[in-house]
Amino acid sequence: MTAAAQRSEHGPATTPSTTLGFANVSKxxxxxxxxxxxxxxxxxxxxxxxxxxxxxxxxxxxxTLMRLAAGLLAPDSGNITVLDRDATRDSLVVxxxxxxxxxxxGLYEDLSVQENLDLYANLQGVPTELRTGRYAELMHMxxxxxxxxxxxxxxxxxMKQKLGLACxxxxxxxxxxxxxxxxxVDPVSRRELWSIVYRLVREEGMSVLLSTAYLDEAERxxxxxxxxxxxxxxxxxxGEFSAELKGRTFVVEATDGLARRTLQARLSAxxxxxxxxxxxxxxxxxxxxxxxxxxxxxxxGDGALHPEAVEPRFEDAxxxxxxxxxxxxxxxxxxxxxxGQTQDDSEAAGTHDTGANAEPVxxxxxxERRFGxxxxxxxxxxxxxxxxxxxxxxxxxxxxxTxxRMLCGLLPPSGGExxxxxxxxxxxxxxxxxRIGYMSQKFSLYGHLSVLQNLRFFxxxxxxxxxxxxxxxxxxxxxxxxxxxADANSQDLSLGYKQRLALACALMHEPEILFLDEPxxxxxxxxxxxxxxxxxxLAHAGVTVLVTTHFMEEAEYCDRLAIMVxxxxxxLGTPSAIRQQAAEGDEAVESMEDAFIHLxxxxxxxxxxxS
Amino acid sequence: xxxxxxxxxxxxxxxxxxxxxxxxxxxxLRDPSSLAIAFVMPVVLLLLFGYGVSLDAKHVPIxxxxxxxxxxxxxxxxxxxxxxYFEPTSMANLQAAERAxxxxxxxxxxxxxxxxxxxxxGQGPAPIQVIVNGVDANTAGIxxxxxxxxxxxxxxxxxxAAGHExxxxxxxxPRVWFNPDMRSRDxxxxxxxxxxxxxxxxxxxxxxxxxxxxxxxxxxxxxxxVTIREILIGKLVPYFVLGMGSMGLSVAMAVWLFDVPLRxxxxxxxxxxxxxxxxxxxxxxxxxxxxxxxxxxxxxxxVTTFLPAFILSGFIFDINSMxxxxxxxxxxxxxxxxxxxxxxxxxxxxxxxxxxPNAAAxxxxxxxxxxxxxxxxxxxxx
Numbered sequence: 001m002t003a004a005a006q007r008s009e010h011g012p013a014t015t016p017s018t019t020l021g022f023a024n025v026s027k028x029x030x031x032x033x034x035x036x037x038x039x040x041x042x043x044x045x046x047x048x049x050x051x052x053x054x055x056x057x058x059x060x061x062x063x064t065l066m067r068l069a070a071g072l073l074a075p076d077s078g079n080i081t082v083l084d085r086d087a088t089r090d091s092l093v094v095x096x097x098x099x100x101x102x103x104x105x106g107l108y109e110d111l112s113v114q115e116n117l118d119l120y121a122n123l124q125g126v127p128t129e130l131r132t133g134r135y136a137e138l139m140h141m142x143x144x145x146x147x148x149x150x151x152x153x154x155x156x157x158x159m160k161q162k163l164g165l166a167c168x169x170x171x172x173x174x175x176x177x178x179x180x181x182x183x184x185v186d187p188v189s190r191r192e193l194w195s196i197v198y199r200l201v202r203e204e205g206m207s208v209l210l211s212t213a214y215l216d217e218a219e220r221x222x223x224x225x226x227x228x229x230x231x232x233x234x235x236x237x238x239g240e241f242s243a244e245l246k247g248r249t250f251v252v253e254a255t256d257g258l259a260r261r262t263l264q265a266r267l268s269a270x271x272x273x274x275x276x277x278x279x280x281x282x283x284x285x286x287x288x289x290x291x292x293x294x295x296x297x298x299x300x301g302d303g304a305l306h307p308e309a310v311e312p313r314f315e316d317a318x319x320x321x322x323x324x325x326x327x328x329x330x331x332x333x334x335x336x337x338x339x340g341q342t343q344d345d346s347e348a349a350g351t352h353d354t355g356a357n358a359e360p361v362x363x364x365x366x367x368e369r370r371f372g373x374x375x376x377x378x379x380x381x382x383x384x385x386x387x388x389x390x391x392x393x394x395x396x397x398x399x400x401x402t403x404x405r406m407l408c409g410l411l412p413p414s415g416g417e418x419x420x421x422x423x424x425x426x427x428x429x430x431x432x433x434x435r436i437g438y439m440s441q442k443f444s445l446y447g448h449l450s451v452l453q454n455l456r457f458f459x460x461x462x463x464x465x466x467x468x469x470x471x472x473x474x475x476x477x478x479x480x481x482x483x484x485x486a487d488a489n490s491q492d493l494s495l496g497y498k499q500r501l502a503l504a505c506a507l508m509h510e511p512e513i514l515f516l517d518e519p520x521x522x523x524x525x526x527x528x529x530x531x532x533x534x535x536x537x538l539a540h541a542g543v544t545v546l547v548t549t550h551f552m553e554e555a556e557y558c559d560r561l562a563i564m565v566x567x568x569x570x571x572l573g574t575p576s577a578i579r580q581q582a583a584e585g586d587e588a589v590e591s592m593e594d595a596f597i598h599l600x601x602x603x604x605x606x607x608x609x610x611s
Numbered sequence: 612x613x614x615x616x617x618x619x620x621x622x623x624x625x626x627x628x629x630x631x632x633x634x635x636x637x638x639x640l641r642d643p644s645s646l647a648i649a650f651v652m653p654v655v656l657l658l659l660f661g662y663g664v665s666l667d668a669k670h671v672p673i674x675x676x677x678x679x680x681x682x683x684x685x686x687x688x689x690x691x692x693x694x695x696y697f698e699p700t701s702m703a704n705l706q707a708a709e710r711a712x713x714x715x716x717x718x719x720x721x722x723x724x725x726x727x728x729x730x731x732x733g734q735g736p737a738p739i740q741v742i743v744n745g746v747d748a749n750t751a752g753i754x755x756x757x758x759x760x761x762x763x764x765x766x767x768x769x770x771x772a773a774g775h776e777x778x779x780x781x782x783x784x785p786r787v788w789f790n791p792d793m794r795s796r797d798x799x800x801x802x803x804x805x806x807x808x809x810x811x812x813x814x815x816x817x818x819x820x821x822x823x824x825x826x827x828x829x830x831x832x833x834x835x836x837v838t839i840r841e842i843l844i845g846k847l848v849p850y851f852v853l854g855m856g857s858m859g860l861s862v863a864m865a866v867w868l869f870d871v872p873l874r875x876x877x878x879x880x881x882x883x884x885x886x887x888x889x890x891x892x893x894x895x896x897x898x899x900x901x902x903x904x905x906x907x908x909x910x911x912x913x914v915t916t917f918l919p920a921f922i923l924s925g926f927i928f929d930i931n932s933m934x935x936x937x938x939x940x941x942x943x944x945x946x947x948x949x950x951x952x953x954x955x956x957x958x959x960x961x962x963x964x965x966x967x968p969n970a971a972a973x974x975x976x977x978x979x980x981x982x983x984x985x986x987x988x989x990x991x992x993x
Contacts, residue, residue: 029993070834072992091990096836106831108634110641115634122630123835125623167831177834 016084019175019207020046020069025078027064038064040230041078046175046209046223051201053221053238054211057322057524058495060227062211063103066179069209070100083174096124099173103180105164109153113144116152116167124171131170138166141196157396158189165196176200178210182217184521184550186395186565187593188600194220215315215525216553216593226318228325238314245312245320250293251282252305261536261557266300268533275319277529278556280590281576286316315525322526361386361421361513361544362407368415369402376402378567380416384546384560386512389539391558392548393596399567400548401441404517407546408438421513434462437511441518443502447491451482451501454490455508462509476504496527503534514538516547520554532557552593563596570599627837631845638819639853648815649857653807657861660803661796661869670698671754674708674717677701679725683732687723687739690765696757712744719743719754788959797872800865801953802926805946806917807861808884811854812891813898813916814909816846820899821908830992839990847892854888855881865957875956879966883956886973887949891916893980894945900987920946948972 027039039061046052054062067073068080071091080087082094107116117138121131139145142162147155152163161181168176178197182190194217200206201222210221218224219238226233226241234241252267254260264283268276272291277284285307287293293307360383369377377399384390392400405411406418409425409432418425423432445454455473464472477483480500485493490501499519506514516535520528532554539545539559547558555561556575563570563578571578575592582595582602589595639645675691677684691699700717702708708720722740730737741758745751823829832842862880865871873880894916902908922928923937924946930938941947948969955965 067992071990072830072833074991074993092836092838095834095990098834100831100834102827102830104827106828108638108828109826110638111634115637119630119634120835122626122633123832123837125626125836164831 016048016174018045018081018084019048020083020209021079021081022065022068023079023081025068025075025080027061027068027073027075037230039068039075042227042230042232043078044225044232044235046207048207049201049205050222051197051208051210051220052223052225053218054209054225054227055215055218055318056211056227056233057526058213059229059524061230062227063179064230065227066100066177066209066211070098070177071095097174099168099171099176101164101168101176101178101181103183105160105181107152107160107164107167110151112149112151113155113163114148116163117148117170120167121170126171134170138169141199142166143192156189157185158192161185161189161193162196165193169200172204172206174207176206176208178208180211180213183213184396186398187552187596189395190214190217191597213524214551215318216591218314218318224314226321228322231325233321233325241317241321242312242314245286245316247309248287248289248291249310249312249316250285250287250307251279251310252285252297252307253282255304258300261539263300263305265533265536267297270296272296274323275316275529280556280579284310284316286312286320319525319529322524326526359386359422360384361388362390362546363419364403364407364416365418366416367403367406367413367418369399369406369411370414375567377406377413380562380564380567380569382562382569382572384544386544387539387542388559389535389545389547389557391555391561392546392564393550393552393555393561393592394548394564395550398564400564401517402567403564404515404546404548408436408515409433434509435511436513436515437506437509438515439502439506439517439519441521443498445490445498445502445505448489450487450489451493452477452486454501454505458505459508464508472508472510476508480504495523496530499523499527499531503531507538511543513544513546516545518548518550520549520551528554552591552596555592563599565600565603570603571595623836624838624841627835627841628845631837631841632849635819635845635849639849645815645819645853649811649853650860652810653804653857653861654864656803656807657800657864657869660799661864669696671696671719671750671757672698672700672717673719673721673754673758674702674711675699676703676705676708676720676722677727678704678723679727681728683728684723686769687762687765688721690761690768691721694757694761697761709742712742715744717744718747718750719758721758796869797958798954799927800869800871801957802924802950804858804861804865804953805887805924805926805949806920808854808858808888808949809891809916809920809946811857812850812888813895814912815853816850816892816895817898817902817908817912818905819850820846820896821902821905824899824903825905833990833992839988840985843896843985843988846896847889850892850895851885851888854891855885858884858888871957873957874960875966876961879961880953880956883949883952883966883970883973886970886977887945887952889977890945890973890980893977893984896984897980897987900984916946919944923947924950926950942972945973945976948976 022042022044025039025042026037029036029038042061042065054065056062064073068075069082069087071082071087071094074088083097085094087094108119111119114135117135121134126134139148142165144159144163144166147159152160155163165178165181176197181193185193197208197210201208210217212218221238223236224238224241225235252263254263260278260281260283264276264278267273267283267285272288273285273296274288275284275286285293285296287296293309297305297307362382362384364383365381367377367380368375380399380403382390392403394400402411406413406425407420409420409430412426420432421435425432446457449457452473455476456469459469459472477486480503482497482501482504485497490498493501503516503519506516520531523531528551535545535547535557547554549555555578558575560572560574561578562572571581573581578599579589579592579595582589582598584598584602589598673691675688677688688699688701691697699721700711702711705720705722708717708722711717712720720740720742722742724738724740727737727739739762741755743751743754743758820829823832829842862873866873895912898908898911898915902911920926923930923941923944925941926946930941930947933941952966952969952973955962959965
């Protein structure tokens with residue numbers, strides 16, 4: 001037996017010289033006539049015993065890179081070395097010595113937790129006498145101990161994620177590949193996963209490659225690999241990325257006369273501003289090199305704005321780099337207010353600010369939905385004022401989509417009252433539907449129809465005719481910059497374009513209320529920024545917007561929001577009120593994610609969220 | 612690699628296979644749909660075909676039109692009433708009978724003219740008009756034959772009663788071998804077993820593989836030391852056991868519930884069934900190489916295995932009466948060989964002249980399908 005084989009089959013005897021190395025790797029996929037360059041000439045070397053984050057927008061090639069490393073795909077050119085072995089030629093040996101968790105965790109849902117573990121222990125060849133100890137260790141680490149007999153399909157998203165991880169760890173691997181392990185999982189479970197990963201690196205010297213769509217997670221990584229459009233955009237510690245932006249990042253506090261969203265929109269319209277996002281009560285700015293912060297904010301509001309210098313974050317660097325790579329074409333939408341609504345600007349701002357006094361446009365009281373004896377939604381009550389952006393925040397399975405479907409009249413409630421635009425949905429769902437626009441999670445486009453055909457179909461479905469219809473279609477093409485792809489099949493569009501088209505379709509009949517179900521899921525941060533600036537304009541023009549999301553930071557864009565956990569509302573109010581509610585003592589809560597976690601802990605401390 | 616390590620590798624393979632098979636068995640036991648396909652569907656299909664569907668003509672409604680009642684006519688029509696094959700209704704005239712035929716209330720008309728008796732007794736041939744509804748050509752043929760049978764029986768009895776032999780230059784004395792009662796059930800049931808086995812072998816295997824692709828579990832499995840051969844064997848063995856179980860149930864029902872004779876030996880039945888199941892499983896695995904979602908896999912399995920087994924296997928439609936081009940096509944339908952084997956085993960016995968060539972064809976097909984699935988399956992996602 002050779003030394004290499006010895007190493008790869010048994011624990012960390014000696015350190016391999018290469019943990020994971022890509023040398024000039026290219027990979028293309030063909031689907032029909034089209035060919036997509038998933039990876040182009042990527043050369044990268046993973047640092048051992050470190051958590052490396054694989055970060056990039058949707059479609060950047062993250063999953064392809066993971067699968068190549070796992071020997072599941074063969075590169076078109078270049079070499080991939082995993083633990084000193086060629087991942088393509090010796091894929092079986094490589095696969096025996098790494099752990100890999102695919103996007104949906106790879107669990108058998110009709111097997112119990114224990115049976116899943118047994119299966120992977122058998123496949124990984126864990127000797128029977130070692131199993132009891134290893135299982136106990138893993139169950140302790142993941143907190144799944146009490147649930148070993150439960151079927152995997154009946155676990156929550158967070159528990160599935162931890163079981164998936166445990167299954168890849170039954171035979172401690174030298175290299176752990178995790179493909180988007182935290183997407184759609186609640187913040188508490190995300191945090192727990194991270195602490196497990198840190199422990200593995202610290203105590204077992206494991207090397208971890210983890211891909212993620214959450215930019216804030218990059219800062220938790222030892223190193224970051226940044227991918228965009230199949231090309232390597234950078235590799236190094238996250239601090240190194242943000243260091244470039246030193247002296248270019250500021251926050252501006254919104255003053256009385258100016259709402260945060262208006263401020264953000266006006267700031268991002270400035271030429272020197274490369275990025276502007278809402279962060280709590282403030283707007284965070286990234287300026288172009290050499291720009292003067294004071295000069296940038298001078299012309300905005302009543303002149304009382306004070307830019308305050310802050311430390312750059314990884315996200316700032318990410319957006320700047322990706323934007324530079326794309327030639328800044330996807331710059332945030334300027335505050336033109338031209339989204340096609342007729343209301344006057346100042347008037348809309350007026351309704352928006354005094355919205356609390358007006359008749360609510362959506363009213364929900366004690367809403368309930370049972371599936372068998374399971375409550376998907378339980379005792380949910382809230383009201384939404386006209387022109388408000390109202391968010392439903394929660395992990396996958398918290399009941400957001402179910403609530404939404406009831407609000408749109410797609411699913412009858414088991415109990416409670418729902419009125420939308422003054423119409424009781426239990427009696428006249430169709431009447432209410434004519435006044436709402438709905439954009440579903442998967443965008444509901446006809447893949448084989450072109451952009452133009454989709455627009456024509458949806459405008460027809462909403463009963464638009466003649467010149468009005470033509471006018472709305474022209475509006476959609478101009479407003480959403482779809483003109484250059486008008487004849488492309490919608491299935492061939494990038495996710496960002498699909499999202500725009502779906503939004504355009506939902507707006508064809510100028511609805512007063514817009515329902516958006518996870519509109520930004522899987523869409524890259526750039527497209528997400530652009531999307532939110534459009535939503536802002538709509539709200540500004542008086543459209544009421546209801547939106548669900550599992551991105552905690554997006555909650556800041558909402559006027560008010562409800563945090564949902566296990567079918568119930570945990571907290572309801574403006575973002576700042578929720579952060580205050582979550583704060584304990586003098587310790588202020590900075591981010592919505594921290595607020596979420598604090599609130600869950602508080603609820604558990606007072607006897608759980610169950611009624 | 613030294614000796615010790617090699618045995619480790621083999622021990623690992625055993626452990627991995629055990630793990631895969633255990634997983635598959637648990638999934639089968641917990642998934643009501645695969646158990647239903649294996650054990651409920653055979654029962655339903657066998658009951659349906661055993662009791663409901665029959666290609667025999669029995670109690671066929673016919674109209675009897677007798678223009679001039681007479682002793683001879685009454686005697687003749689009485690023989691129709693006695694026959695188990697007919698359900699005669701007397702009608703006043705031909706017009707009424709024709710209306711009944713058009714409306715589908717009767718499948719045929721037997722018409723005796725007014726001069727039936729006079730002609731019968733003297734002036735030569737007494738014509739009987741028989742009108743058969745030819746829409747269902749199969750039943751029409753059978754009705755026509757039965758009417759002739761009733762007529763010649765009646766004629767013979769009449770001659771015997773009159774005390775003389777019926778003068779006939781040639782006498783036909785048919786002997787029906789293997790299925791003397793000519794019960795269609797006896798040859799339908801063995802054919803049905805073939806259809807059921809195809810469904811379990813090909814459809815179920817293709818679907819469960821596609822399900823693993825859809826749910827992403829196969830992706831996770833592949834990044835373990837497991838080999839593609841082990842993954843395939845891990846699927847083959849459990850579904851082989853399930854298929855044989857279903858086969859046992861079907862044979863038991865055929866023999867004890869429907870009284871289909873089993874004249875061949877049980878060992879040959881078991882061996883050829885195992886062989887055919889391997890072919891079906893091979894087809895299922897091959898489909899799963901191409902189809903990675905359950906919908907496509909289901910449609911492919913239906914079109915390439917289930918429908919041919921139903922239509923082109925000789926189970927219902929006789930292969931020799933098909934056009935030559937179709938006959939050639941049936942040679943790539945594995946079910947055809949197994950239908951021939953089963954019908955022989957059940958009704959005739961261990962006829963080696965039939966069993967051996969058909970079994971040889973099955974061996975070839977099993978080797979092709981399993982070999983192709985092995986070659987085409989990669990531990991890769993593309």
